[in-house]
Amino acid sequence: MPNKTANPWTILLTRPIYENRWIRVVEHEVLNPAGKPGIYGVVHLQNLATGVIPIDADGYTTLVGQYRFPLKSYSWEIPEGGGDPGVDPLESARRELAEETGLIAREWMPLLTMHLSNSITDETAYCFLAWDLEQGVAEPEETEDLRLRRLPFAEAYAMAMRGEITDAMAVASLMKARLLALEGALPDAVAGLILR
Amino acid sequence: MPNKTANPWTILLTRPIYENRWIRVVEHEVLNPAGKPGIYGVVHLQNLATGVIPIDADGYTTLVGQYRFPLKSYSWEIPEGGGDPGVDPLESARRELAEETGLIAREWMPLLTMHLSNSITDETAYCFLAWDLEQGVAEPEETEDLRLRRLPFAEAYAMAMRGEITDAMAVASLMKARLLALEGALPDAVAGLILR
Numbered sequence: 541m542p543n544k545t546a547n548p549w550t551i552l553l554t555r556p557i558y559e560n561r562w563i564r565v566v567e568h569e570v571l572n573p574a575g576k577p578g579i580y581g582v583v584h585l586q587n588l589a590t591g592v593i594p595i596d597a598d599g600y601t602t603l604v605g606q607y608r609f610p611l612k613s614y615s616w617e618i619p620e621g622g623g624d625p626g627v628d629p630l631e632s633a634r635r636e637l638a639e640e641t642g643l644i645a646r647e648w649m650p651l652l653t654m655h656l657s658n659s660i661t662d663e664t665a666y667c668f669l670a671w672d673l674e675q676g677v678a679e680p681e682e683t684e685d686l687r688l689r690r691l692p693f694a695e696a697y698a699m700a701m702r703g704e705i706t707d708a709m710a711v712a713s714l715m716k717a718r719l720l721a722l723e724g725a726l727p728d729a730v731a732g733l734i735l736r
Numbered sequence: 737m738p739n740k741t742a743n744p745w746t747i748l749l750t751r752p753i754y755e756n757r758w759i760r761v762v763e764h765e766v767l768n769p770a771g772k773p774g775i776y777g778v779v780h781l782q783n784l785a786t787g788v789i790p791i792d793a794d795g796y797t798t799l800v801g802q803y804r805f806p807l808k809s810y811s812w813e814i815p816e817g818g819g820d821p822g823v824d825p826l827e828s829a830r831r832e833l834a835e836e837t838g839l840i841a842r843e844w845m846p847l848l849t850m851h852l853s854n855s856i857t858d859e860t861a862y863c864f865l866a867w868d869l870e871q872g873v874a875e876p877e878e879t880e881d882l883r884l885r886r887l888p889f890a891e892a893y894a895m896a897m898r899g900e901i902t903d904a905m906a907v908a909s910l911m912k913a914r915l916l917a918l919e920g921a922l923p924d925a926v927a928g929l930i931l932r
Contacts, residue, residue, distance in 0.1 A: 685769035
């Protein structure tokens with residue numbers, strides 16, 4: 541009996557299609573799980589995706605607003621950015637949080653790891669919860685035209701639940717932080733701020 | 737004062753790179769928000785992404801397991817599939833649910849809409865909650881080598897919270913269904929089954 545969780549695809553040939561700093565596209569000639577010939581185009585991400593929910597001493601978080609070029613629309617999100625695959629995702633999230641918002645957090649915990657679009661890409665997202673904050677100076681990259689919005693965690697969570705935040709990393713992170721707080725699975729110091 | 741939510745990017749030239757049944761890759765020569773020249777590669781999805789959490793009369797749901805080619809790993813997820821952009825996402829989700837699991841649901845509600853990876857793609861996911869189920873016969877596509885697992889909703893939710901389910905649509909949908917049930921925002925008929 542075959543191993544049902546083993547790779548049922550056979551790769552016959554791999555053709556490089558395109559590469560830039562952010563993505564690498566390849567097309568594979570394959571035999572599909574039924575043994576029939578076909579193609580599979582895969583988008584490899586050159587970076588990890590990282591995100592962080594900062595929670596300050598008043599129970600407020602900071603959202604980042606920016607125009608998302610691929611969507612042709614404006615999007616409010618948690619602070620997010622790409623991380624070098626050779627660097628600990630927490631360090632990349634720490635750097636992005638500082639660059640985008642100027643915030644420095646003394647306490648960090650992993651919130652979730654997800655695959656964002658697994659039928660086409662290998663993009664992996666690492667999201668964190670961060671608290672015990674200190675305000676420094678933001679230094680966004682020039683490709684970023686960012687707005688910041690400080691608001692109670694409960695309001696950011698409500699925006700995600702109402703569909704006013706649509707970015708998958710932000711939606712899932714805000715919901716998971718709320719659930720962990722409700723379930724008593726967060727340190728008291730930050731759970732109280734989230735449920736405030 | 738400029739409109740801060742307007743498009744701060746200028747497209748100078750658009751170059752088609754690659755297209756198959758599932759994706760279309762283009763490279764834009766741009767001026768970035770700082771007015772400096774650069775490139776932006778965008779992956780357009782040819783289909784909408786749809787997903788559904790079916791809940792049966794015992795409070796059980798059905799997960800679908802498959803090897804995800806881009807990740808090179810096995811993944812348990814809610815029933816998901818691509819939908820023609822010209823078709824109501826609910827109809828596409830209904831068709832996918834029937835094809836993959838054989839389940840037919842009489843009651844449907846929209847659960848969430850998300851953008852899965854908005855720095856690179858325009859992929860949009862539409863997820864639903866479905867209940868009042870009838871069992872028909874599954875008819876998976878030949879590119880799919882699927883396993884089905886029927887389990888209590890609470891167990892599927894716990895798998896998402898523990899990181900054993902990593903697919904973004906599945907993780908976010910399972911958490912949102914639980915939160916809506918806790919908040920009294922679901923019809924009693926299905927809330928009781930989810931909180932069982």
